[in-house]
Amino acid sequence: MAAGAKTADFGGWDMPIEYTGVVAEHTAVRTSVGIFDVSHMGKVRIHGEGAVGYLNGLLTNDLDRIGAGQAQYTMLCDESGGVIDDLIVYRWADDEVFMVPNASNAANVVAVLQAAAPPGVEVVDHHNDYGIIAVQGPGSQALINSMGMPADHDYMTMAETKFRGEPVIVCRTGYTGEHGYELVAPVSVLVELWDALLARRDEFGVVRAGLGARDTLRTEMGYPLHGQDLSLDISPVQAGLAWAVGWDKPEFAGRAALVAERESGPRRRLRGLKSMDRGIPRPHMEVRQVAGDALAGAVIGEVTSGTFSPTLKQGIALALLDPSVNIGDEVVVDVRGRASKFTVTKPPFVEPSTRT
Numbered sequence: 001m002a003a004g005a006k007t008a009d010f011g012g013w014d015m016p017i018e019y020t021g022v023v024a025e026h027t028a029v030r031t032s033v034g035i036f037d038v039s040h041m042g043k044v045r046i047h048g049e050g051a052v053g054y055l056n057g058l059l060t061n062d063l064d065r066i067g068a069g070q071a072q073y074t075m076l077c078d079e080s081g082g083v084i085d086d087l088i089v090y091r092w093a094d095d096e097v098f099m100v101p102n103a104s105n106a107a108n109v110v111a112v113l114q115a116a117a118p119p120g121v122e123v124v125d126h127h128n129d130y131g132i133i134a135v136q137g138p139g140s141q142a143l144i145n146s147m148g149m150p151a152d153h154d155y156m157t158m159a160e161t162k163f164r165g166e167p168v169i170v171c172r173t174g175y176t177g178e179h180g181y182e183l184v185a186p187v188s189v190l191v192e193l194w195d196a197l198l199a200r201r202d203e204f205g206v207v208r209a210g211l212g213a214r215d216t217l218r219t220e221m222g223y224p225l226h227g228q229d230l231s232l233d234i235s236p237v238q239a240g241l242a243w244a245v246g247w248d249k250p251e252f253a254g255r256a257a258l259v260a261e262r263e264s265g266p267r268r269r270l271r272g273l274k275s276m277d278r279g280i281p282r283p284h285m286e287v288r289q290v291a292g293d294a295l296a297g298a299v300i301g302e303v304t305s306g307t308f309s310p311t312l313k314q315g316i317a318l319a320l321l322d323p324s325v326n327i328g329d330e331v332v333v334d335v336r337g338r339a340s341k342f343t344v345t346k347p348p349f350v351e352p353s354t355r356t
Contacts, residue, residue, distance in 0.1 A: 005210060015040055016210040025213035026310040029176055030350075032205035033139035035197050036214055039131035042087075042106025043184065044099040046113065048121040052094045058116060058253050059089065060236060062246030068093050071156045071173055073244055075236055076101075076109060077254030081261060082232035083239075085109050086224065088173055090158055098169070098184075100132070102226050131190035135197065136180035136209075136217075138353065143204045144170065144181055147196065151181065155355045163196075164189045175214060177221035177352040219307050219316060222272055222347020228283055229270060229304045229318050238266045238320065268301065268320045271327070272347040275315035279333060279340025281306030286334040287319050287342075295339045297332055300325055309349060316349050317342070 005016035016037060018025060028034045046055060056063040061074035070091055076084045085105035090098040101109040106127055113123040135143060144151035149170050150159040158171040166189045174180035185193050200206055215225070224230045230239050237258055245258065273281060281303045289297030301321035309316045317333070321344070325331065329344045 005208075016208075018210040018212045019208045022210075022212035022216060023310045025207055025209035026216050028205065028207035029137045029178055029209060029213060029217055030311060031138065032207065033135065033137035033143050034176075034207045034209035034213065035194070036134040036136065036209050036211075037131070037194065038134050038182070038214075039187075039190065040103035041132055042099070042101040042103065042109065043126040043130045043132070044101065044106070044110055044113070045124045045126055046097045046099060046117075046121065047095055047124075049095050050118065051097050051121050052091060054116075054118055054121050055089065055097060055113075056246075056249065057251045058113070060245045060252055060254070060258075061089075062249055063089065063091060065246070066091055066156075069157055069159075071158060071171060075230075075241070075244060076112065077236070077252075077258070078232060079254055079257065080232075081235040081237070081254040081257035083226065083230045083234065083236060084112065084232065086226055086230055086241075090169070090171065105226060129187060130184050131187050133183045133185070133190070133194055133197065134174055134176075134180065135183065136174045136176040136178045138179055139204050139206075140178070140180045143197065143200060143206065146200060146204070149183075163193055168193070174354070175223060176217040177223070177348065177350065177354060178217075179353050179356055215305075216307050216310060219305050219318065220309055220311055220348065220350040221352055222318060222349065224270070224318070225305060234270075234304075234320065235261060235266070237261045238268055239270045265323060267323070269323050269325075270304065270318055271321050271325065272345040272349060273303070273306075273317040273319050273331065273333065273342040274312075274345050274349065276330070276341040276343055278315075279335040279338070279342070280308050280315040281317035281319075281333050281335065281340070281342070287321060288332045288334065288339075290330050290332055290341070293339055295332065295334050295337075300331065303333060311350050315340075315342075318347070
């Protein structure tokens with residue numbers, strides 16, 4: 001690529017993993033502002049009379065908790081309580097909703113929604129019609145304002161504007177834990193929008209960032225990644241996402257299974273792990289009970305997401321652990337055959353700045 005990015009396949013898209021280095025890009029987002037091309041994410045419009053009511057009977061969270069112009073984190077589950085996808089829903093009106101599912105799950109989400117849609121409600125896949133640029137970091141508001149776009153709205157809300165005469169949605173959302181925005185724009189102006197943001201690099205310290213930094217940033221926040229920390233085999237109850245479930249709703253996909261799991265208690269729980277030595281955890285590494293300095297303890301879980309935290313300068317992880325393991329306990333991770341000690345903690349690992 002002209003920008004020198006290292007790329008890789010992600011959800012069927014050739015995506016930039018890093019430009020100048022994951023740590024440098026991560027640090028830029030925490031200290032100034034980074035821009036991410038996240039156009040691989042899905043874009044779905046659900047409209048027609050009763051669209052919100054229809055979705056509320058499927059998705060876990062309660063859409064009646066938010067009003068027009070607000071966004072909500074939620075999940076689409078199957079009847080066993082497994083997570084088909086976690087996503088953001090943007091409520092424009094009772095009959096107009098915009099949804100951003102994960103890239104690898106977008107087609108499946110659209111298929112499920114279309115199959116269940118009642119007469120009068122249309123589910124439209126706009127995956128290839130729009131792109132998304134994430135603008136994240138403490139300098140993001142000033143950067144968006146310099147573009148003549150609205151930037152003063154609250155976290156988890158959105159506003160409409162135009163760029164080069166085309167409609168753009170400015171969403172106060174993101175996946176980094178920083179004050180930030182996600183710009184949803186037609187593909188016809190996406191490159192121009194990216195270039196206009198990057199042209200302000202000297203004034204605002206804008207840095208291009210790839211999916212490598214996106215992963216370290218979200219892990220520091222304890223944000224789950226579908227396919228690792230959430231899946232058809234990892235329920236919202238196990239993942240600690242009960243807050244994103246409208247338990248009082250009479251109906252949503254997987255409700256009976258999730259209510260039963262919550263009442264009986266999950267067989268495992270997603271916890272945070274913080275390194276006590278130089279160990280860097282990675283997905284699928286075994287977590288064991290402490291037994292001296294060896295890997296002799298019983299297996300009590302598995303790392304789902306693990307990385308080196310550029311902010312903390314130590315290894316951190318999310319791991320599915322036996323429910324008997326408590327916050328503050330010490331455990332051992334099998335880091336390529338070496339016993340590395342970790343403390344069980346509750347994420348986030350770094351204080352979020354999303355609402356500042």
